């Protein structure tokens with residue numbers, strides 16, 4: 001693939017946080033403003049996320065934009081057209097490490113790249129390619145949920161089930177946003193899982 005440079009200065013924005021922090025909502029908000037500004041854009045998401053819709057990025061509050069589902073990060077480069085000014089990626093934590101190079105190539109070609117994803121997995125560890133993306137981004141926004149135990153700001157996604165599959169997709173009944181203190185309390189007890 002070859003990306004035509006549009007002579008603009010490209011840059012990368014990362015929107016990250018826990019489950020229910022409003023990451024996708026924020027991505028949709030930014031893309032809608034791109035739309036209002038009359039710029040060309042495309043939004044991608046990894047194939048694994050089909051929780052509401054196969055071809056839309058949908059937030060928990062049911063706000064939505066059209067998206068293109070791709071298998072691998074490099075597939076994005078084949079689908080970007082010369083006239084696309086802005087590229088959005090949702091659930092970016094589920095992509096392979098190549099997403100870091102893909103975002104770099106897109107920004108180097110003069111495009112604005114907006115990615116949204118979980119910064120940590122349910123054990124509190126950095127999620128997949130997120131550390132790399134956070135390092136290369138010009139702009140990082142960490143959005144917060146509300147801790148379900150104490151109502152502080154939350155940035156951990158506590159899993160309520162026993163499954164150890166990292167790529168389990170989140171619904172309200174499976175995850176609970178918690179602050180650091182409450183996450184650590186529940187992780188150290190661990191017996192209140194269903």
Ligand code: ZN
Pocket residue numbers: 147148149150151152178179180181182183
């Ligand atoms: Zn708390």
